[in-house]
Amino acid sequence: MPTIPTSAFADQLQTLDHEDFRSFVRELWSLAGWETAVEGDTVVCTRNGRKRRLLVLPPGRLARFRYEPPPTGQVDRVVSPRLEDGEAATIGGTELTLVDAEDIRHRLVYGCDSAGGAQLWDGYFDVDLRGPAWEQSRDRWLWAHAALGAVSLVLVAGAVAVLVFGLPFLEAESAPESRVTTFDSGLDREIAVGPAEWESQEPTGIPWGTTVYAGTRAGTLKALAGKSGETLWTTELNDRLRTPIVANGTVYVRSVSGVYAVDALTGDRQWSYTNITGNSSHYDIFYSTSTRLSVVNGSVYFSDGEELVALDATTGERRWRVGTSTSVAGAPTVLDGVVYVGGLDGVVSAHDVANGETVWQKTDDDETFYSSGVPNVDPEADSLLVAGNSALYALDPETGETRWRFDSVVSGGMSPPVVLNGSKPLAHDDTANVTGDSMVYVTGAREFLYGLAPESGEESLRYREEAAQFYPPVVGASGGNESSASVYLVGQSPVTSAASTVTALNASTGSERWRLEQNQTLLAPTTAGETLYAGTTEGEVLALGAENGTERWRVNAFSGEVTGAVTVITDPLGGDSVDSRVRLGIEGHHDWLTDRGGTPTGNASGLSVVDTNVSAAVAAKERVEARVTLVNPGDEPDSTTVTVEPDWETADSPFQATVELGPDEGRDVVASFAAPNETGRRSTVVTVGDQRFEQTTTIVDRPAHQISGLDSPETVWADDDIEVIASVRNTGNVTATAPVALAFDGEVVDSTEQTVGPNETASVTLTLAPGGAPAGEYNYTVATGDSVRSASIEVLAVDRREDALPVVSQVFGVTLLLSGLALGWRTLTDLRTSLRARREPTES
Incomplete structure (x- = not known):
């Protein structure tokens, strides 16, 4: 069977x-x-x-x-x-x-x-x-599978037809005729200027608070915000600059051609001194950290070849000029009425600050002095610490006699020393990081940092970094809860992949606190408060947290190499450099080095007007802006009255406000008011207290605003809304405000005002809501007072079958296709098995 x-x-x-x-x-x-x-x-x-x-x-x-x-x-x-x-x-x-x-x-x-x-x-x-039933069932089995295969083919064919041609029983009804909506001749609407407004804000465009100053070999000098690195002003001196130094609100910077004095607040050049020999042969061999000048007691001291020069710090006039019989290295050092300089020919000399006459001169034919010395101010016996080729000398500042000498374990130029007085504060707030230990820090040309006792030169600590070329070290606050200061080293090491390393060491023990590798070549660092600042050879300036080296900000400030170190101030109005490199006299200093007094600030009474600025050119009916920058350089709070009075009639002029400022505080006072309708040159008088300033504003015709493009979706549901983005271009040369409106189906559905800069294009977003309009094709229109532009859009009715037709057709077609393929696969599998079974022998 x-x-x-x-x-x-x-x-x-x-x-x-x-x-x-x-x-x-x-x-x-x-x-x-x-x-x-x-x-x-x-x-x-x-x-x-x-x-x-x-x-x-x-x-x-x-x-x-x-x-x-x-x-x-x-x-x-x-x-x-x-x-x-x-x-x-x-x-x-x-x-x-x-x-x-x-x-x-x-x-x-x-x-x-x-x-x-x-x-x-x-x-x-x-x-x-x-x-016996299985004999006939085989044939029935095959016919059943054949029928299922036919059904599968029909499903697949139907799916293809639906996906290509759609559902014939859901044909869309014809849309109504296109409706066109437009403005007849532009938008007839005035802009809303509004009443006059007063605003008081932090000064803009001038340094205020912590500020960083840096220069380049190309002659660019910049002021950067200490909190962010943002550029506040830029001055082009077109000369190879050294490290800047700030004293009494003036930035002093040495160059190949001379000395420049620049206002720390505005960047304006105050004076320049270029009557020098032009001998710049030693410009690059001296330490690049050097300011090459010092500013002490109202005088600027610097070297010019084999001469020492003193200038009036306020006017730049020369006070005296004397020979030194040697090429002076680095910046002069001033202590107790004497100017000290060190030379490449083994000469150290002392000169009277009044006339430059030589007080004493010391010569060592076997030595080369790379700096002019750093004073160690001691109640018992002051000394002048001068770095030689591979030794550090402590000299008697009155006679030049050598008190002690320390020799490096390797040959090569010693760095300018750093003297840390343990009983004096380091930070510019005069409180942070007071340590009980006094120490002299100096580096060899490579590998070693030494910590020496100031009174004897005895070695107290030694730190070694393999095959590293160090910049002169700097001592500063360590940050966090550390009670002792830190010594910061920047070195270039050929044995590592990093371009530079920054290392923070405990100033008392020499133990490493943290170490940071940089992929750019860093230059000499300096510190202010709990922040370390440095420039790079790629033109960047960066700020690192002193506690652990965390990067606080980094900016690409220049297109070329930063020169030497940066300097930092906290009071651009009348203050001095507060960074430790300057305060401790590492190749250039001001008065703080010897008297350790607080940073001097201006004591003038009354508020000072730094700048007044009234809009130079304004379109008719726009807003004129009058900006007054005020600072209080005094030690007491003060107030004044600011009055702004245009020579045309306005609803609420003259405009008047009272400004109150605390000590060392600065504010921008801004008044904005409507310009007249008539074109021409008009004047505005700004009065601050008893000071009067008059400036001219040119009123010009309102520029045309063209709609250069429209962007929106192609469809919108009748009960929904969409965004229409219009590109509005100001074709004139002054900033102006344009009214912009959107019309749809005979009505204005949205409007706004947009201020656009000269020859600029702004994107204006408007909302289009059909509000239940019948389905169909429409034109919407966007207009300014000078331009009209239209575009089409299709409104879809929520309750019409044709709106859902594409989705329904696709879903139905895909469902048929998947069903047909699944049934076909099952049928082919079973059919193959049935055919194979027919070939099997039967058993009776």
Whole structure:
């Protein structure tokens, strides 16, 4: 009699749950003479000493996705209730022999006793294993699959038609005729200028508070905001500059050509002195950190070749000029009415500050002095510390006699020394980092930092960094809760990939607090408060936290190399450099080095007017701005009255305000008011107290504002709104405000005003809401007083079928396609199995 076909046999196996199928497999192998046992999902079969471990897979499709098989080392065959492709199954990356439904049927029908096989089958299934019904069912099975295949083809073809041509039973109704809305001839609307306004704000465009000054080899001098690095002003001196220094509100900077004095607040040049020999042969061999000048007691001292020069710090006039018989290295040092200079020919000399006459001169033919010395102010015995080629000398400032000498362990130029007085404050607030230890710090040309006792030169500490070229060290606040100061070193090391390293050492012990590598070449550092500042050879200036080296800001301030060190002030109006490099006299200093007094500030009574500025050119009907920058240089609060009075009639002129400022405080007072309608030159008088300033404003015709472009979505739902972005261009040479309006369906639906700079384009965002307008094509219009531009948009009705037609068609088409493909795959799989079963022998 005919036997159940393979495909029908597989279908029957898949009706069992996992446990019944596992039991069926165990009994089938038992009929074949194997001893069997079940261990989890595995059937263990043993016969004649051979053992096979059969992993029985679950019948259901979803169950097989969720199923996690045991490790592959515990099984050697896989049993599946389905008809599978191939003769192996991959479990956990390992190929195992596969026993599928066809193999199971063959074992049951041909590998077992007929009665036993039939009994096993009947114990699990309601259909007969053998019988005449299976002869006709094979043909019916094939015809059923053929019908399913035809249905699958119809579904796929229908899906393609829907996706390409849409749904014919949801045809859109024709849209109404296009509606056009526009302005007749531009927007006839005046701008709203409003009443006069007063505003008081932090000074803009001038330094205020902590400010950093830096120069370049190309001659650019800049003031940068200490909090952010933002450029406050720039002055082009067109000369190779050295490190700047600030005294009494003036920035002094040495150059190849002379000396420049620049207002620290505004950047204006106050004077320049260029009557020098022009000998710049030693410009680059001296330490690049050097200011090459010092400013003490109202005089500027600097060297010019083999001469020493003194200038009036206020006017730049020369007070005296004397010979030194040597090329002076670095900046002169001033102490107790004497100017000290060191020279490359082994000469150190002392000169009277009044006339430059020589007080004493010391010559050492075997030595080269790279700096003019740093004073060690001591109640018992002051000394002048001068760096030589590979030694540091402590000289008696009155006679030049050597008190002690310290020799470096390596040859090469010693850096200018740093003297830390343990009983004096370091920071500009006169409180931070007072340490009980006094120390002299000096570096060799490479590798070593030494800490020496000031009174004897005895070595107290030594720090070594392999193959590093150090800049002169600087001592400053350590930040955080540290009580002792820090010594900061910047070095260039050829043995590491970093261009520069910054190292912070404990000033008392020499132990390393932190170390930072930089991919740019850093120049000499300086500190102010708890911040370390430095420039780079790439034109950057950066600020690091003294506590751990965290970068606070970094700006690309210049297009070329920064020269030497930067300097820092806290009072640009009348103050001095407060950074430790200047205060401790490392190659240039001011009065603080010797008297250790607080930073002097101006004591003038009354408020000072730094600047007044009234708009130079304004379009008719726009706002004129009058800005007055006031500072209080005194020690007491003060107030004044600011009055602004234009020569044309306004509703509320003259404008008047009272300004109150505390000591060292500055403010910008800004008044803005409407310009007249008539063009021409008009004047505005600004009065501050009893000071009167008059400035001229040119009133010009209002520039035209053209709409150069419109941007919006192509469609909008009738109950929604969208943004329309209009590009408005000011075609004139002055800033002006334009009214901008959006019209739709005969009504203005949105409007605003936009201020646009000269020859600039601004984006104006307007809102378009159809307000329930019927579906269809519309034109919307955007207009200024000088220009009109239109664009089209389609309004979609929420309750119309055509609005949802594209989405419905796509969803329906994709659903048909997926259904047809799934049915076709199933049909082809079963049909292939049925055809294979027809070729099997029948058993009668």
